Amino acid sequence: MAIEKPLSLRSVNLNLIPILQALLREGGVSKAARVLGLSQPTVSVALAKLRAVLRDPLLVQVEGKWELTTRAQALVEPVETVCQSLEVICNPAPYDPRTAQGIITIALPDAAATVIAPPLVEALREHAPGLQLHFVDVWREFRVGQRSDEIQFLVSLPSVLAHARYGALRSARLWSDRMVTVVGSGSSRASTGDDSGDTYSVFFPGLDPIFGEGAEFVESYTTGLPITGRFQNCSVLAILAAESGVRIKVPYTFARKMQRYMPLTIVEHDLGDAEMDVHLAWSSI
Known part of the structure; x- marks a missing residue:
């Protein structure tokens, strides 16, 4: 059989x-x-x-x-x-943020986090209470080798997002920014707009030679300046400006945010910098 x-x-x-x-x-x-x-x-x-x-x-x-x-x-x-x-x-069920569960990991610079984090936290509390937020420093993650599949979203400049470390990405512009000079409100330079002096600190968002580039740019800005700062944490510079009279160069959106909490004055004058487009990126796969 x-x-x-x-x-x-x-x-x-x-x-x-x-x-x-x-x-x-x-x-x-x-x-x-x-x-x-x-x-x-x-x-x-x-x-x-x-x-x-x-x-x-x-x-x-x-x-x-x-x-x-x-x-x-x-x-x-x-x-x-x-x-x-x-x-x-x-016919999968439509995504409903009100019932969604999980962790959203966002890699972004410190300056961008101060702008994005507060309204994002409030929005998730109201519309997606089951989601958790995890912020990581985009520059630190380059150094320690964070796996890109653990990061759902990136916030940075297009030149950074195009780096091969993250592979193919889709992106959308969040806002345009520019670099401005900030000084403590009690400083005599706050009213004069004078850009001279022997103390000037500069913030370089991501110009550490992480990609093997940028060192020459940093050197051109810092040559001849007695005090320079290359911090990844913008808050350090804001405190220096408010308490030590050091003039700092930071993104405008960050400067406006820090003015809410510290006695800072934005000195409006042409720094010779083009506007920067800040983008949100995610995997195209």
Whole structure:
């Protein structure tokens, strides 16, 4: 006696599954065709294919009526389960932030974090309370080798986002920024706008030679200045400006944010810097 080979899923046409479901539910070709919106001959052809694949008649006529075979009766529940699973695969539930759970990791410079973090935290509290935020320093992560698949979003300049470390990314501009000079409000330079003097500290957002570049740019800015600062943490510079009279150069959005908490004055004058576009990026995959 020959032993039949197990049925391979590759031999099953998935288009037959909904027809099988209707045949099992309705118990007849005509009724199944009406429910499916197909012609009776089309459903009959599908039934013939199903009989061949499943090696069972599935439907038989008894005293002029269609009845399910024992095998067909055993298939009713499994077929319903399969169809429900296919519906989920083909029509996933829409993303609902109110019920979402998980951790969102955002890599960004310190200056950008001071602008983005407060409103983002408030928005998540109201609209997505189940999500947790995890902020990492974009420059530190380059150094320690943070795996890019652990970071969902990046906030930085386009030149940084284009670096091969992060691979293919899609991005959208969040805002445009520029570098400004900031000084403590009690300093005599706050009202004069004078850019001379022997103390001047500069913030370089990401110009550490992380990518093997930028060192010459840093040197050109710092040559001849008695006091220079190359901090990744902008807050240090804001404190220096407020308490030590040191003039600092920082992004305008950060300067405006720090003015809420420290006695700082923004000295508006042309620093010779072009505007910077700050972008939000995410994986294109």
